[in-house]
Amino acid sequence: MTKYEAATVYAFTPLSGNDKAHGNPALVVFGDPTDEEKVLISQQARVELNGDMMESPIIDFVRPVDVENNIFDIRYYFCTGMEVSICGHGTICATKAIMEKYHKKKWKTNIYLQFK
Numbered sequence: 181m182t183k184y185e186a187a188t189v190y191a192f193t194p195l196s197g198n199d200k201a202h203g204n205p206a207l208v209v210f211g212d213p214t215d216e217e218k219v220l221i222s223q224q225a226r227v228e229l230n231g232d233m234m235e236s237p238i239i240d241f242v243r244p245v246d247v248e249n250n251i252f253d254i255r256y257y258f259c260t261g262m263e264v265s266i267c268g269h270g271t272i273c274a275t276k277a278i279m280e281k282y283h284k285k286k287w288k289t290n291i292y293l294q295f296k
Contacts, residue, residue, distance in 0.1 A: 189273035206273035219261035235259040
């Protein structure tokens, strides 16, 4: 299997910046894995939450389409490998990871949803 860049992101954490997570984590994977790889990655994804390892509740697969114009394809998977249409905390986590990876200071654009 190809190696992909990934980050664990927490949607809801304290402003104080302490390490203890208080909200929903997501594993954000950058690249363009095949459907089979997405299922495998989802089923094996683990994140740390308050000192314990657990299955990631949501896995975001982010494929840059047009970075300059903030266009990204985001797909959401449960840890079972099943794709889902949308996830609120997954969207927050994907947006945070995109902003950090691509050094986006401000993001003034819409998020468009495309359902299968």
